[in-house]
Amino acid sequence: MLHTVNKSPFERNSVETCLEHSKDGSAILLIEDGVYAATAGTRFSDMVKAAMGSKTVYALKPDVDARGVQDKLMDGIQLVDYAGFVDLVEQHDRVQAWL
């Protein structure tokens, strides 16, 4: 399953709830304000880092760049462009959007 999260982890609990309710092997794609969850040294970094042990965490590069956090990304975050987003959707049988 591919999960997408588009809310800042500081604003809503969408990232946290997504990570708690997704199975090992899932793909998590952070988009829009969700990309703040991909940055290092935050209150949520340890949680995301732990999730990366069993899930793959992606971030949408145009959204990362727009927010100026390209220099803050955690190790292990996979960057994708819009075409990569489409590929992820195509590779997974279902998409769950956490709003």
Next chain:
Amino acid sequence: MSEEMMEEGGGVVKKFLYLNRKAPIGTVYALESLEVVLIGAAFEQDVSMIFMDDGVYQIKKGQDTKGVEMKNFSATYRALEMYDVEKLYVSKESMDERGLTADDLVVDVEVLDAAQLADLMDDQDVILSF
């Protein structure tokens, strides 16, 4: 209420505080706030801005919105001093929990803790929240 001062035109100068708590792009609050600040600056008021919670991301360096085809207004914060808007404050707690330091920001700011921000807010005549 602070002691009232007179501006050059004879009007009253009040202390205006703009409180910014939203991330820059996901919602329209940040841009709306900036526009109101710039309009308000024309009235020669005593303006301060606070960036706290996700609002600190509004002034993060390195924003490049080409890929999302949206307006990049982050450079406009650097023009604020030309409008005599020079009192910029950020929340220490908000910066810490986001792994940010003053070096990550596009403008010079004063970093204040929650108690100091409470004092600052208490000292204002008008607070506009975005």
